[in-house]
Amino acid sequence: ELQLVESGGGLVQPGGSLRLSCAASGFTFSTYGMIWVRQAPGKGTEWVSRINNEGGNTYYADSVKGRFTISRDNAKNMLYLQMNSLKPEDTAVYYCARFMDYPKNSNYWGQGTQVTVSS
Numbered sequence: 001e002l003q004l005v006e007s008g009g010g011l012v013q014p015g016g017s018l019r020l021s022c023a024a025s026g027f028t029f030s031t032y033g034m035i036w037v038r039q040a041p042g043k044g045t046e047w048v049s050r051i052n053n054e055g056g057n058t059y060y061a062d063s064v065k066g067r068f069t070i071s072r073d074n075a076k077n078m079l080y081l082q083m084n085s086l087k088p089e090d091t092a093v094y095y096c097a098r099f100m101d102y103p104k105n106s107n108y109w110g111q112g113t114q115v116t117v118s119s
Contacts, residue, residue: 002026002108004096009113016086016117022079022096022110030054030074033099036081037109038092046092049081050099064090086117 008020020036036048049070050059058070069082079096093112101108 004108004110006094006096006110006113009094009115011116011118012086013119014087014117017082017084018086018115020081020083020094020096020113020115022081024077024079024096027098029072029077034070034072034079035097035099035102036070036079037095037097037102038090038115039095039112040089040092043092045095045103047102048094051079083115086115088117091115091117 003025005023006020008018010018012018031053033050033052035050037045038048039045046061048061048064049068051070051072055072060068067083067085071080072078083090093114095109095112097109
């Protein structure tokens with residue numbers, strides 16, 4: 001059974017940093033492109049970043065470009081999102097998912113981790 005478990009969220013001041021992690025199991029992680037998605041309070045989901053299966057190609061939403069870095073460790077079945085220079089507008093629940101499961105197959109996303117950026 002496919003399982004994605006996010007961790008690493010929390011409360012951070014503007015300008016601070018957090019590193020999100022996503023532990024994957026139940027599928028061949030190394031063969032799938034992966035993404036991070038977020039949902040702010042009262043808003044729809046927003047694609048944040050994408051990485052191909054081997055980790056050599058990465059893509060970012062304009063809103064996070066230059067501040068966030070996506071990476072993966074296929075040996076450990078782990079996906080990461082390093083978030084620097086955080087802003088209040090980055091406040092959201094962050095989800096990891098296989099690229100193929102966005103946006104429709106939310107049943108296959110993780111449970112999410114809350115990131116709150118506030119002073």
